[in-house]
Amino acid sequence: MVLPVAEPWFGVEEVDRGVMMITEPHVARLWRANLYLVEGVAFDLLVDTGMGVGPLRQVVAGLTERPVVVFTTHSHLDHIGGHFEFADCEILVHAAEAGGLARPKGPEGLSYASLPAAKRAEYQAAGFDTSGLMVDAIPSAGYDLAGHRFRGVAAGRLIGEGEVIDMGTRRFEVLHLPGHSPGGIALWDAADGMLIAGDAIYDGILIDSTDDADVGAYRRTMARLRDLPVRVVHGGHKRAFGRGRMVEIVDGYVASRAGGKSPVAGEAGVSF
Ligand SMILES: [Zn+2]
Ligand SMILES: [Zn+2]
Numbered sequence: 001m002v003l004p005v006a007e008p009w010f011g012v013e014e015v016d017r018g019v020m021m022i023t024e025p026h027v028a029r030l031w032r033a034n035l036y037l038v039e040g041v042a043f044d045l046l047v048d049t050g051m052g053v054g055p056l057r058q059v060v061a062g063l064t065e066r067p068v069v070v071f072t073t074h075s076h077l078d079h080i081g082g083h084f085e086f087a088d089c090e091i092l093v094h095a096a097e098a099g100g101l102a103r104p105k106g107p108e109g110l111s112y113a114s115l116p117a118a119k120r121a122e123y124q125a126a127g128f129d130t131s132g133l134m135v136d137a138i139p140s141a142g143y144d145l146a147g148h149r150f151r152g153v154a155a156g157r158l159i160g161e162g163e164v165i166d167m168g169t170r171r172f173e174v175l176h177l178p179g180h181s182p183g184g185i186a187l188w189d190a191a192d193g194m195l196i197a198g199d200a201i202y203d204g205i206l207i208d209s210t211d212d213a214d215v216g217a218y219r220r221t222m223a224r225l226r227d228l229p230v231r232v233v234h235g236g237h238k239r240a241f242g243r244g245r246m247v248e249i250v251d252g253y254v255a256s257r258a259g260g261k262s263p264v265a266g267e268a269g270v271s272f
Contacts, residue, residue, distance in 0.1 A: 003145075005136035007138055009054025012063070016194060016201035016232065018169050020063055024050050030128060032079040036196055041168025043067045044066055046089075047187065047196055049234065052150060053110070054080025054139035070156075070179075071165075073198025074181040075100030076210075077150050084151040091156040093178065096183030098155040106150030110134045122209075159185065170194075177225070179218025180207060186269055193231030201225055202235025203245060206253050215257055218221075222250045 009024040010164055018039035025031055027050070037046040039059060040244050044064045048071070049056055060068055069090045075097035079239040083091060083101065093101050107114035112123075112130040120130045133145060161176035165187065177200035187196040199207065201220055230243050241249075 003133070003136065003138045005141050005143075006139060008030045008059070009139040010056065010059050012059065015090060015234060017078065017193075021197075021234065022050070022056070022059065023035060024053065026135050027051050027053065027078075028134045028136070030123065031134055031269075032035065032257040033078040034234065034238075035235060037063055038167065038196075039064065040066065043069050043140055043167070045069050045071050045165065045167060045172075046086065046164045047071045047175055048073055048079040048198070049086065051083030051134075052084065053135060054146065055085065056082040057085040071185075071187065072101060073186065073196075075104070076199065077104055077182060079198070079236065080104060080153075083153045088220055089156070092159045093155045094160055094183030094185045094267040095158045095180075098158060098183075102154055104150040104152055108149060109144065110148045175224075177221045178216055179221045181210070181212050182214065182217075182220075184188055188228070190202050192230060192234075195228065195230050195233045196234050197235045199236040201233060201246065201249060203238040203241045203249065206249075208257070219254060219257060226250045
């Protein structure tokens with residue numbers, strides 16, 4: 001199959017003061033994550049790196065001349081695929097996700113056929129077409145879809161609950177929000193009410209059926225989020241939302257899990 005070349009590969013949009021959202025519009029919806037570049041004084045913070053299909057480093061270099069620190073919300077493949085391009089930068093990750101970052105268990109190539117059969121069956125049961133490719137375009141002529149690999153990188157520094165990342169422009173507190181994954185972390189700017197949440201919460205069906213998910217922990221994370229006085233949440237997938245919508249998402253999740261079990265994943269960003 002010959003796919004069209006998508007130039008540019010990434011979408012870039014300013015979504016908040018000093019916050020650029022970087023997206024991969026040609027990645028299938030399941031794996032289409034939101035990345036963020038937050039402007040600082042001495043450095044910028046790059047939140048996640050996507051699938052590692054198109055070259056991200058040059059996009060970031062076009063947006064900032066400051067050094068970049070990479071903040072890893074969690075180690076699911078759709079959030080760490082481009083980390084290898086930033087191996088010379090400081091890479092922040094929670095201890096519970098460092099192993100997944102160093103040794104990602106990804107498919108070989110970008111076709112659904114390269115996924116484990118059980119995983120494919122799970123996606124099919126959830127209503128996804130898993131017959132084709134994970135992209136609907138390529139980033140450059142001659143790009144080798146079968147040659148794509150998720151490449152591991154070492155954590156630069158382990159971070160967790162309560163740590164402060166003071167960027168000069170914004171002062172973030174790190175929140176540990178397990179449930180979707182054990183070491184999911186978010187960035188909370190209390191002065192501005194801005195939360196960059198990773199996959200802990202976004203405006204779509206939340207995923208708690210992967211091997212590393214924990215419904216009990218997710219419920220506690222949701223209770224914590226419900227009390228957070230957010231102005232806006234920038235999630236790991238989908239569009240930003242405010243406090244009213246956040247409470248709806250939290251309450252919807254808690255109600256859906258009242259029986260304590262987790263159904264098959266629906267739409268949204270997920271990893272293996
Ligand atoms: Zn995830
Ligand atoms: Zn995701």
